[in-house]
Amino acid sequence: MIKFTEHELKIVKKLEVLKDEAGSHSPSIITFRQKMPEVAIKVDACFLSNPYATDLFLEYFEAEVLNGAKIRDLLESYPSQNAVIAEILADFLHIDASHIFIGNGAIEIIQAVVHNFTEKKIMINIPTFSSYYEYVKEGVEVVFNELLREEDYGLDVDRYISKVREQQPDTIVLINPNNPNGAYTRIKDVQRILEELHFVKNIIVDESFIHFAYETENYQLVSLSHLVDKYPNLIVIKSMSKDFGIAGVRAGYGIMNASYVQKLLNNGYLWNSNGFAEYFFRLYTREDFAVRYDKVRIKYILETLDFIQELKQLPGINVYPSMANFVLIELQEGIRSTDFVAKLLIGYGIYVRTCDDKIGLKGQYIRLASRSRMENDYIIQSIKACIEMNLVLEGVNETAG
Amino acid sequence: MIKFTEHELKIVKKLEVLKDEAGSHSPSIITFRQKMPEVAIKVDACFLSNPYATDLFLEYFEAEVLNGAKIRDLLESYPSQNAVIAEILADFLHIDASHIFIGNGAIEIIQAVVHNFTEKKIMINIPTFSSYYEYVKEGVEVVFNELLREEDYGLDVDRYISKVREQQPDTIVLINPNNPNGAYTRIKDVQRILEELHFVKNIIVDESFIHFAYETENYQLVSLSHLVDKYPNLIVIKSMSKDFGIAGVRAGYGIMNASYVQKLLNNGYLWNSNGFAEYFFRLYTREDFAVRYDKVRIKYILETLDFIQELKQLPGINVYPSMANFVLIELQEGIRSTDFVAKLLIGYGIYVRTCDDKIGLKGQYIRLASRSRMENDYIIQSIKACIEMNLVLEGVNETAG
Numbered sequence: 055m056i057k058f059t060e061h062e063l064k065i066v067k068k069l070e071v072l073k074d075e076a077g078s079h080s081p082s083i084i085t086f087r088q089k090m091p092e093v094a095i096k097v098d099a100c101f102l103s104n105p106y107a108t109d110l111f112l113e114y115f116e117a118e119v120l121n122g123a124k125i126r127d128l129l130e131s132y133p134s135q136n137a138v139i140a141e142i143l144a145d146f147l148h149i150d151a152s153h154i155f156i157g158n159g160a161i162e163i164i165q166a167v168v169h170n171f172t173e174k175k176i177m178i179n180i181p182t183f184s185s186y187y188e189y190v191k192e193g194v195e196v197v198f199n200e201l202l203r204e205e206d207y208g209l210d211v212d213r214y215i216s217k218v219r220e221q222q223p224d225t226i227v228l229i230n231p232n233n234p235n236g237a238y239t240r241i242k243d244v245q246r247i248l249e250e251l252h253f254v255k256n257i258i259v260d261e262s263f264i265h266f267a268y269e270t271e272n273y274q275l276v277s278l279s280h281l282v283d284k285y286p287n288l289i290v291i292k293s294m295s296k297d298f299g300i301a302g303v304r305a306g307y308g309i310m311n312a313s314y315v316q317k318l319l320n321n322g323y324l325w326n327s328n329g330f331a332e333y334f335f336r337l338y339t340r341e342d343f344a345v346r347y348d349k350v351r352i353k354y355i356l357e358t359l360d361f362i363q364e365l366k367q368l369p370g371i372n373v374y375p376s377m378a379n380f381v382l383i384e385l386q387e388g389i390r391s392t393d394f395v396a397k398l399l400i401g402y403g404i405y406v407r408t409c410d411d412k413i414g415l416k417g418q419y420i421r422l423a424s425r426s427r428m429e430n431d432y433i434i435q436s437i438k439a440c441i442e443m444n445l446v447l448e449g450v451n452e453t454a455g
Numbered sequence: 456m457i458k459f460t461e462h463e464l465k466i467v468k469k470l471e472v473l474k475d476e477a478g479s480h481s482p483s484i485i486t487f488r489q490k491m492p493e494v495a496i497k498v499d500a501c502f503l504s505n506p507y508a509t510d511l512f513l514e515y516f517e518a519e520v521l522n523g524a525k526i527r528d529l530l531e532s533y534p535s536q537n538a539v540i541a542e543i544l545a546d547f548l549h550i551d552a553s554h555i556f557i558g559n560g561a562i563e564i565i566q567a568v569v570h571n572f573t574e575k576k577i578m579i580n581i582p583t584f585s586s587y588y589e590y591v592k593e594g595v596e597v598v599f600n601e602l603l604r605e606e607d608y609g610l611d612v613d614r615y616i617s618k619v620r621e622q623q624p625d626t627i628v629l630i631n632p633n634n635p636n637g638a639y640t641r642i643k644d645v646q647r648i649l650e651e652l653h654f655v656k657n658i659i660v661d662e663s664f665i666h667f668a669y670e671t672e673n674y675q676l677v678s679l680s681h682l683v684d685k686y687p688n689l690i691v692i693k694s695m696s697k698d699f700g701i702a703g704v705r706a707g708y709g710i711m712n713a714s715y716v717q718k719l720l721n722n723g724y725l726w727n728s729n730g731f732a733e734y735f736f737r738l739y740t741r742e743d744f745a746v747r748y749d750k751v752r753i754k755y756i757l758e759t760l761d762f763i764q765e766l767k768q769l770p771g772i773n774v775y776p777s778m779a780n781f782v783l784i785e786l787q788e789g790i791r792s793t794d795f796v797a798k799l800l801i802g803y804g805i806y807v808r809t810c811d812d813k814i815g816l817k818g819q820y821i822r823l824a825s826r827s828r829m830e831n832d833y834i835i836q837s838i839k840a841c842i843e844m845n846l847v848l849e850g851v852n853e854t855a856g
Contacts, residue, residue, distance in 0.1 A: 075538075081536070127484075129512065130509045162727065302532050
């Protein structure tokens with residue numbers, strides 16, 4: 055059991071209220087700072103993003119927008135319409151613009167797809183990103199496919215296909231790599247799912263973390279989005295917040311059959327990108343940026359691999375396999391995840407996500423993001439200290455008892 | 456008839472294609488510049504915003520965000536959730552947070568309200584902002600209430616109430632001041648509408664241009680939003696793009712009954728503000744900003760009054776009464792609005808909105824925004840030159856014919 059001083063306990067209580075108010079997501083860092091000024095956050099390890107990509111984006115943004123005096127244009131003028139931005143992406147992605155839907159973050163695309171195209175029944179793997187079941191309209195049945203602890207919360211493809219055949223949902227969702235555990239399903243296996251489940255109306259593959267996954271030695275990018283022509287029921291959803299480190303910009307896109315894009319644009323989603331998102335999308339498709347981005351992507355993957363390796367060597371925690379930029383960690387018996395998170399926050403200024411609200415996880419879990427190498431080192435040292443203190447306390451308790 | 460050279464005619468053709476692609480809205484200035492590099496825009500009089508408010512916002516933004524190094528936070532971190540931003544606005548607006556819904560621009564709120572709460576029949580005044588009828592879901596009947604040219608496209612309140620009683624729509628929309636003509640309905644008249652039409656499920660009052668209207672000598676702000684407690688069917692929608700000159704930021708809010716806000720947030724709209732919008736919303740509620748903003752608001756109203764006065768003195772055009780930051784102008788017989796717009800653009804670099812796609816307007820109309828005093832002067836001179844040239848050409852034609 056983790057011990058708190060009286061002062062710390064007050065903060066713990068406040069934290070619980072704040073988390074409650076934020077529902078099934080963490081409060082944003084801005085909200086957090088406003089409401090908890092007594093806690094200084096040194097490392098935001100709740101936030102799943104590549105900090106080196108943020109550096110790179112900032113470098114361009116400063117040179118071209120701030121110093122180039124384009125800032126007024128971005129703030130003052132209406133951004134381009136959805137279909138215009140889709141056109142910009144089309145060449146770069148080698149996908150026809152008619153298949154591309156631009157979103158105010160991936161979450162708007164999740165909402166749009168689930169509100170408009172899910173009719174009766176959706177099947178979702180758990181644990182998962184909660185919006186997929188929270189956003190369904192009234193009357194839609196939600197079926198959970200439980201990923202198993204004994205299988206490291208990975209996807210058993212055969213069992214998955216059987217369950218879909220049995221349940222006959224009109225929509226299924228695969229987050230790949232999955233959130234909150236990072237388990238990755240190889241492209242050939244997802245393709246098998248697409249082949250066998252051609253009867254499912256909507257197969258959503260959420261590739262928000264796919265830039266951190268790889269299947270080759272040189273960490274080449276993988277994606278299913280080019281298959282949208284072959285599988286008209288495939289909907290690929292892509293957040294740009296994580297891989298490019300720009301959550302505040304709100305940018306995402308969906309690749310889906312052209313009739314869906316048309317249906318969405320026919321009565322909405324006209325100016326849903328802001329000026330900064332449009333600047334980002336234009337930058338994203340530029341060769342000079344793309345080349346440099348791929349370098350920081352791989353650098354971050356390598357550092358994340360080191361981080362996970364070091365975490366695995368710590369006693370008292372179980373680190374689940376991940377191909378994303380975060381890991382799911384199970385705490386040893388006797389440590390409550392909320393206490394552990396509070397201790398890391400109050401004692402070390404590290405903001406981490408507790409997973410005690412995640413359906414499908416039984417036990418005490420936290421989700422930990424990989425940050426910069428320096429921050430990762432600090433996280434490792436802090437977790438180590440936390441665990442050791444707890445082990446010592448446990449020892450004292452046992453001796454005393 | 457306006458004459459074009461062969462070179463100009465090619466540009467006119469390209470302009471028509473661009474306008475067609477943009478549907479019922481104008482292409483954004485960014486899209487425009489990308490696709491029509493041969494045309495240099497000097498003044499964007501299509502864009503309905505207060506440039507002095509943009510100046511003021513930029514002053515704060517530069518001092519606090521750019522120089523204060525907060526820019527990384529805004530770009531990198533997730534913004535606060537919808538309900539958190541609503542809380543920030545609540546105190547400032549003296550409206551309970553439970554009534555406030557934050558939107559990614561007003562257009563997202565229009566979409567959300569019309570998609571979720573309009574069931575069978577919507578009644579819309581025309582001419583109007585087209586999204587109100589474009590965004591209705593399949594199966595919803597749209598009834599138009601035609602505003603009359605002989606009444607300067609103003610609203611006759613008695614006739615309006617009668618028509619609503621007769622048609623029994625579940626949703627009615629009043630844009631006040633109206634777009635594209637700027638006609639204003641006084642608050643006491645709108646209140647009469649609310650009193651008499653208590654049986655209508657949703658009464659949307661779009662106050663996106665209300666900061667340019669006034670009923671007192673000191674130009675005091677007017678609004679209906681404080682009446683949301685008294686009229687549970689009232690939905691006030693407010694864009695921040697026009698009055699604050701920040702369309703690229705995408706910020707708007709809706710004031711409506713708490714059950715509607717809850718219903719919307721229950722399955723969506725969680726992180727629909729970007730970091731820049733959140734910065735704006737926080738600034739908007741600050742006393743120091745509010746005081747300075749009100750000064751530039753009134754300065755802009757006064758200059759707009761001068762602008763309209765000068766326009767009215769030009770021959771060959773009819774300027775309709777407006778309490779917004781733009782005017783609807785009817786061109787004299789023989790001048791096609793698309794030609795006039797093309798001539799202003801190619802000959803003078805002035806980008807103006809043609810209204811030939813606006814349902815409810817019969818004749819040749821353009822909508823002209825008020826900009827800075829210097830730009831307004833240039834617009835006046837250019838329109839004058841355009842009209843005189845046309846009058847001369849007409850004279851030549853008549854003499855020749």
